[in-house]
Amino acid sequence: MNVRISAGELTERSLQIIRDLKHLEGPMLPILHAIQAEFGYVPEEVKPVIASELNLSRAEVHGVVTFYHEFRDHPAGRHVLKLCRAEACQSMGSDRIADRARQLLGIDFHETTLDGAVTLEAVYCLGLCACAPAAMLDGEVFGRVDELCLSEIVAEARR
């Protein structure tokens, strides 16, 4: 994912995505997901393009983008590590795992390591509650995460 693209190209690629999807009923979320898949985040410059294509105000688009935890206003690191912080994982010591992750990466939740390798995110449930604590590195899922497993995941992400 190349974030150093010109404004013209950004608009061009966004327009393509929006026009492919705007025929859907309720096209906004599919468009935002596709934009984030394309650029790694939802660039500020894309909001007016979406607004104009969907005949909405910029404020409405901004409101939607900022409502959902998933959409980013800046690119994530090369890998995104999500740790579940919900009750089932808590019951199996996820708070300890979270502390360890912060320590290993030297960052807090919603932050990215200085080398740009890993962004740490909290999630509330991955549906892996009978093999807690759970984690997800990009699309890959991990259950019964202990300190050893966590350090392997972090090492993998850092490579």
Place this chain on the structure above:
Amino acid sequence: MTVTIFVPRDAAALALGAEKVAKAIAEEIKARGLDAQIVRNGSRGMFWLEPLVEVRTEHERIAYGPVKAGDVKGLFDAGFLEGGQHALHLGPTKDIPFLRQQTRLTFSRCGVTDPLSLDDYRQYQGLKGLENAIAMTQAQIVAQVTDSGLRGRGGAGFPTGIKWKTVMDAGASQKYIVCNADEGDSATFADRMIMEGDPFVLIEGMIIAGIATGATKGYVYTRSEYPHAIATMTEAVEIARAAGILGPSVMGSAYAFDMEIRSGAGAYVCGEETSLLNSLEGKRGIVRAKPPLPALQGFLGRPTVVNNVISLASVPVIMDRGAEFYKNFGMGRSRGTIPIQIAGNVKYGGLYETAFGLSLGEIVDHIGGGTATGRPVKAVQVGGPLGAYFPRALFDTPFDYEAFAARDGLIGHAGITVFDDSADMLKQARFAMEFCAIESCGKCTPCRIGSTRGVETADKIAQGIEPEKNKALLADLCNTMKFGSLCALGGFTPYPVMSAMNHFPEDFSPAPLIEAAE
């Protein structure tokens, strides 16, 4: 004869290493030149045994688990393709007590079949319910669902048939079926398992709902945290469309029905039906006031059935076996079966489908086997982050909507999180408020502000600052949230908070603050 080996593709099995196991098995088959094939099935829902590998011999399926990639060579050496003995040998799958004692109606195929094989689906009673529905009138279908006693499995427990009737009777040129697959409650994974393990049953249920109510378009709104479920559902919809099950003529009938899979974007509140509809329309997931009911003015202002995955996935068996058959399971006004999800700090965690009526103690102690850590069970939270914490003293509560409500709790989506005696219930109460603050849509003041004030008040109690006064304040705040919020997020957050405070008062009376010596 080609031997079939089953290695689950369910996300929880993958999280425990199923992909590596499948790869190792494939390599071993090749290296040994054996006549065997691998089928990636859903999960049987016994997660302490995952990855659970099964071999289909001439007579039955033999289970081995939990299998690690390193065990594979040894399994082949032990003659595992013939069901040979090995330390991981569990015997015939169907005889494993956790499975044998269940009544699997909704989950009858989950873990048994290849989720994306229509042939498998048909072979195991699939599409029978839809075939019956096509031959009936709309009113007859709705009556059968009503008579079955099926109530919304998402948590609200509203009778499904009555909701359908409202939509059926509503006049409109376009109606919708929206499947609420925004399964955000901790301790729940039944929706995910169905979508990954038996997606066609959900599709079939949605088509039947469409025929019954006159809706021709369906949406499954699921979570971005469920990439595997999204992928499997999307593929299943394409397969069903190619086979003429979805499309302008459902299975050659006069009915049209098609559907799409949509993904949320990490907002828990979108599991609330009106917030979900706003999100599906592309708006912020803000809760709508009711009335108007979604059944009359739902998606894009049109009559819409919003049903949970498990409600819809239970419809095919009701249409196949009849209302009476389904209704004969259960107790009181809770009819049929419920997939109980036993999670958290538990020895035998997994999905257990059974008739309503088991006591909480039977579920936690006997079926779940107590805690994974081996320490005593202190509390169980039933119904996700908005559900109450139950102490051992209430373990005689039968699993039934009304029985739980009578004890200031709720079944919700039937998830149970077990905690051992190291749990700090004040911390759990604080988390309930914190979670509400993170996930509040912001529409109502009691939820938006009350949750943050709740966190602060819990912190004061923890610090020993005027504990009695702050406990009274927290209770008062809960009362305001309970009665002053528009939806269940603000309205039910008091359940975990108040139950923690009422049942575990010792955790709310920390040692008095000791002033540092001057």
